[in-house]
Amino acid sequence: MLRQLLQQLTSKRIKRLRSPRRRWRGLRVESLEERALLASLTISITEASISENGGVANAIVTRDSGTSGDLVVALASDDKGEAVVPLTVTIPDGQDAASFVITGVDEAIVDGPHKVTISASAAGFDPGSDTIDITNDDRATLSVGDATVMEGNEGTTTLSFPVTLSAAVDVDVSVDYIT
Numbered sequence: 568m569l570r571q572l573l574q575q576l577t578s579k580r581i582k583r584l585r586s587p588r589r590r591w592r593g594l595r596v597e598s599l600e601e602r603a604l605l606a607s608l609t610i611s612i613t614e615a616s617i618s619e620n621g622g623v624a625n626a627i628v629t630r631d632s633g634t635s636g637d638l639v640v641a642l643a644s645d646d647k648g649e650a651v652v653p654l655t656v657t658i659p660d661g662q663d664a665a666s667f668v669i670t671g672v673d674e675a676i677v678d679g680p681h682k683v684t685i686s687a688s689a690a691g692f693d694p695g696s697d698t699i700d701i702t703n704d705d706r707a708t709l710s711v712g713d714a715t716v717m718e719g720n721e722g723t724t725t726l727s728f729p730v731t732l733s734a735a736v737d738v739d740v741s742v743d744y745i746t
């Protein structure tokens with residue numbers, strides 16, 4: 568009886584010892600496959616923000632797959648009305664990175680800072696991205712026009728004053744006034 572029990576226990580223990588090893592072998596294969604798929608691109612933009620009017624930022628795109636061969640990387644801005652980048656940049660053979668510039672796009676609208684995402688992609692690589700704020704350089708002035716009304720003989724009469732802005736504004740504007 569005791570011998571049988573010991574045999575059962577030993578056999579269970581051997582199974583337990585073998586089973587994790589089998590799983591571990593499986594895990595090692597999966598891990599290597601995943602690692603092979605994880606080549607990726609990263610973008611690093613030096614400046615946190617630039618002006619829409621003449622602002623230029625420097626950026627670097629890096630690959631983590633070694634330095635062998637030219638790699639043509641496609642670049643994109645998610646808001647070409649605020650910032651543009653070259654269509655492509657090439658990481659040369661023997662290098663793991665290449666630099667490019669981001670250029671602000673000027674317009675005449677009074678707007679707040681816009682966050683723009685710059686992304687890099689290439690076949691066989693996970694894409695990379697970074698963001699930059701494009702700041703506004705436009706101003707608008709308020710003006711209040713004249714109003715006239717006949718005074719009448721009694722009661723109250725409404726006077727309407729036109730309030731205008733000298734330039735287009737991309738945000739709501741509230742105006743305080745006193746009479």
Ligand SMILES: [Ca+2]
Nearest residue numbers: 673674675705
């Ligand atoms: Ca402007």
Ligand SMILES: [Ca+2]
Nearest residue numbers: 676678703705
């Ligand atoms: Ca603007």
